[in-house]
Amino acid sequence: MSVFFEQYFDFHIMGEHFWEVFDAFLQNLLIFVVAGIVALAWGLLLAVVRQTPGRKTGVLRFITIAYIDLLRAIPLLVIILIISGGVPFLTFIPKGIRIPEWFGKPDPFWYGVAALVFVYGAYMAEVYRAGIEAVPRGQMEAARSLGMSHLQAMRYIVVPQAVTKIPAPMLNELISLLKDTTLVSFIAFAESTLVSREILAEQLNSSALILTAFFFLVICLPGARLVDFLIRRNQAKVTRGAHIEVG
Amino acid sequence: MAEPMLQLKGIHKRFGNLEVLKGVDLDVAKGEVICILGPSGSGKSTLLRCVNLLEPPEEGEIFLEGRDICKGPGSGTGEQSWNLDYVRQRVGMVFQQFNLFPHKTALQNVSLAPQTVLGRSKAEAEEKGRALLERVGLGDRLGQYPETLSGGQQQRVAIARALAMEPHVMLFDEVTSALDPELVKEVLDTMRELAGEGMTMLVVTHEMGFAKEVGDRVVFMDGGVVVEQGDPKQVLDSPREERTQRFLGLVLER
Numbered sequence A: 001m002s003v004f005f006e007q008y009f010d011f012h013i014m015g016e017h018f019w020e021v022f023d024a025f026l027q028n029l030l031i032f033v034v035a036g037i038v039a040l041a042w043g044l045l046l047a048v049v050r051q052t053p054g055r056k057t058g059v060l061r062f063i064t065i066a067y068i069d070l071l072r073a074i075p076l077l078v079i080i081l082i083i084s085g086g087v088p089f090l091t092f093i094p095k096g097i098r099i100p101e102w103f104g105k106p107d108p109f110w111y112g113v114a115a116l117v118f119v120y121g122a123y124m125a126e127v128y129r130a131g132i133e134a135v136p137r138g139q140m141e142a143a144r145s146l147g148m149s150h151l152q153a154m155r156y157i158v159v160p161q162a163v164t165k166i167p168a169p170m171l172n173e174l175i176s177l178l179k180d181t182t183l184v185s186f187i188a189f190a191e192s193t194l195v196s197r198e199i200l201a202e203q204l205n206s207s208a209l210i211l212t213a214f215f216f217l218v219i220c221l222p223g224a225r226l227v228d229f230l231i232r233r234n235q236a237k238v239t240r241g242a243h244i245e246v247g
Numbered sequence B: 001m002a003e004p005m006l007q008l009k010g011i012h013k014r015f016g017n018l019e020v021l022k023g024v025d026l027d028v029a030k031g032e033v034i035c036i037l038g039p040s041g042s043g044k045s046t047l048l049r050c051v052n053l054l055e056p057p058e059e060g061e062i063f064l065e066g067r068d069i070c071k072g073p074g075s076g077t078g079e080q081s082w083n084l085d086y087v088r089q090r091v092g093m094v095f096q097q098f099n100l101f102p103h104k105t106a107l108q109n110v111s112l113a114p115q116t117v118l119g120r121s122k123a124e125a126e127e128k129g130r131a132l133l134e135r136v137g138l139g140d141r142l143g144q145y146p147e148t149l150s151g152g153q154q155q156r157v158a159i160a161r162a163l164a165m166e167p168h169v170m171l172f173d174e175v176t177s178a179l180d181p182e183l184v185k186e187v188l189d190t191m192r193e194l195a196g197e198g199m200t201m202l203v204v205t206h207e208m209g210f211a212k213e214v215g216d217r218v219v220f221m222d223g224g225v226v227v228e229q230g231d232p233k234q235v236l237d238s239p240r241e242e243r244t245q246r247f248l249g250l251v252l253e254r
């Protein structure tokens, strides 16, 4: 049994590499924050375009739906590899964009962010869509009958209500996104998984990986509890609402 | 007849294979109050929704203050933009389920569209909104959210919200049907006042008393056509058509 503990819970190795792994984990958090914010906006844009009415925007709608379906069907790792392994060679793209090194971050960081935004934007678009569809049709009709355009009605009436209906599923997506930042290790970006794998290779010991797991746990576990809480609070609200309607 | 406000000619509307309106003709004079009755599914709501192009008709003509609103670029797609602006700034609508914006206060409900659609300043729109809410008897409820208001109060906010766009015609679709009986009167009173001020109104209702007292004309619809129309007392007390008689018999039995 002591072999097991030495392999996974060697406190000496954990202590020695704690700050190294912690700093690397901060890189995961950084990817998460940047990709998360952009994906939330990109997903909303996709969802709104998807819901536009009329024939004129038919092509745009079709492209959006195809994009959302496609990016959800391809493994994230494959997308990361497709971007990082190809974009640098597309010489028709300006070098500053093709091989980005913005804000002192190396290009793998940005390839990872881009892949996560593309994929999670598609997932989040579906979450937004569920929220938009949960807003009663009468809201859009009332807004339109007051002379608002479809986009104005979306902006002032439908979307503000839609986002209040989806905090739990959106938080789930964000938790997944945080965990999936580890996939950027595949393109040699020094985040926590890559750093602890290097320690594993050097010392043939898994304790640094356990440390990495611990860091994710500290963030994601309360997140999962929060999702649960939001779902239960929402159910309570729905029940209360029903009473108001009936009473 | 006085100046025509609205003329419907041969309006047809289908949902898939279901033909809901089968050629409706209706002339509405300026300032006239028309009460529309008819059994469930006869197309009353659809007719109102055609008038403000929420459901553009497939066939027929609608003249609003002399202009054919069914013609124009992209007509029939529901997105005839210049007509939509023309129509929605002249036609206000109040719904059975109120459809107030739940995330906005009473005052915000009333003052939002004038800002976003008419480009009014916030101060101007809110001043007007305050006056309108005052007028429907809710001057002391400006900051309240819809869920904290009674059904009757919500419906009056909805009326004020429609009036804020300074419409020339108001459409009312069974606006008292979702209300508890004791709250019906306050909404009908508001509508009566509006009629007294000369607003042109199309009112789908089951309130026979209101139709007789306030209506200039009653229109009875069944199966997607206008079966009978005329003076409210004549149509309601001694209807000529058998279908009207049968419907009114059923309503009175209840």
Ligand SMILES: Nc1ncnc2c1ncn2[C@@H]1O[C@H](COP(=O)(O)OP(=O)(O)OP(=O)(O)O)[C@@H](O)[C@H]1O
Residues within 6 Å of the ligand: B015, B018, B020, B038, B039, B040, B041, B042, B043, B044, B045, B046, B047
């Ligand atoms: N958007 C729609 N899609 C498909 N069918 C519809 C739609 N709107 C209305 N209908 C159908 O059209 C018919 C007429 O509906 P409408 O709402 O105009 O009737 P109504 O006279 O207002 O009835 P009620 O008194 O029940 O409100 C009904 O059979 C309804 O199911």
Ligand SMILES: [Mg+2]
Residues within 6 Å of the ligand: B044, B045, B046, B173, B174
């Ligand atoms: Mg109806």
